[in-house]
Amino acid sequence: MKARVHVTLKAGVLDPQGKAIRHSLGSLGFDGVEKVRQGKYIELDLAETDKDKAMAAVDEMCRKLLANTVIENYSIELD
Amino acid sequence: MKSAVIVFPASNCDRDMAVALEKIFGEKPAMVWHGEATIPDVDFIALPGGFSYGDYLRSGAMAARSPVMAEVIKRANDGVSVFGVCNGFQVLTESGLLPGALMRNAGLKFICKDAYLKVENNQTRFTNKYEAGEVVRYPVAHHDGNYFADADTLKALEENNQVVYRYVDAEGNATPEANINGSQNNIAGIINKAGNVLGMMPHPERLIEHDLGGDDGRALFESAIAALANA
Secondary structure, eight states: OEEEEEEEEOTTSOOHHHHHHHHHHHHTTOTTOOOOOOEEEEEEEOSOOOHHHHHHHHHHHIIIIIOOTTTEEEEEEEO | OOEEEEEOTTBOSHHHHHHHHHHHHSSOOEEEETTOSOOOSOSEEEEOSBOSGGGOSSTTHHHHTSHHHHHHHHHHHTTOEEEEETHHHHHHHHTTSSSSEEEOOTTOSOEEEEEEEEEOOOOSTTTTTSOTTOEEEEEEEESSOEEEOOHHHHHHHHHTTOEEEEEEOTTSOOOTTTOTTOOGGGEEEEEOTTSOEEEESSOGGGOOBGGGTBOTTHHHHHHHHHHHHHO
16 A cells, blocks of 8 residues: 655744745746745555555654654645 | 763764763763663763754654664653754754754755854753853854744743743844844753753854863853752
């Protein structure tokens, strides 16, 4: 089973890298970008075949390592 | 005074820290590799600056889950002094020993220069040899030193006097210009509620003798000796 994890900064946490990306897009002529927030995408191949068990395991992985819940949110998709 | 320096793959201020500890504490520190599950019986554990595990994922994230950190957390909970500098501070926040997180500098650039800091709390086991409100100059060298915590955490840190160091100008004013990396409330260093775990981005261990350009950092280690003698 494949798990796809998106890790994003929480609302209200300053994202200087996102701001720099927006600035660079502006200098390339992409004027309509009002805001950029940068995050991470992590793909996991799991031996687990039970969806509930896989979800519980990946959720624990996110809380313990993949995301820092002080500053980041995460979402998990399984397929 | 017996001490230990934890060494992670890519730590690069571990030897600076060891020299400072040996000179001031009078005994060579034990150098403890990240894979060790035990730490000798010591009074002071230092987490040095540099990098750790390539700082993959987030600075300090992997190091915080290394075998030796389980033991550091245990010792911290037993009341042993734990001092994290730079990457060591990042490891302390990632491990949960200190609240908040250290994000990319607001200006996005690596900052390598001396910074003025105000000793906001000199009633700690790490700062009792400084005057209250004393302005000191320590070197800084980091890319991810932008301190962030949610509003409730910040309020608690301020109310409990857990903000030990703040970025200031030469006159001691915590201005936006003096806030080199965009940290909330100009925070440069914080201590845990129990008062035995200090984390800070600047490097006092790099400035312990006149021949190296100053000794503003020396009193931090002398404070630890005084605190142990009075314990």
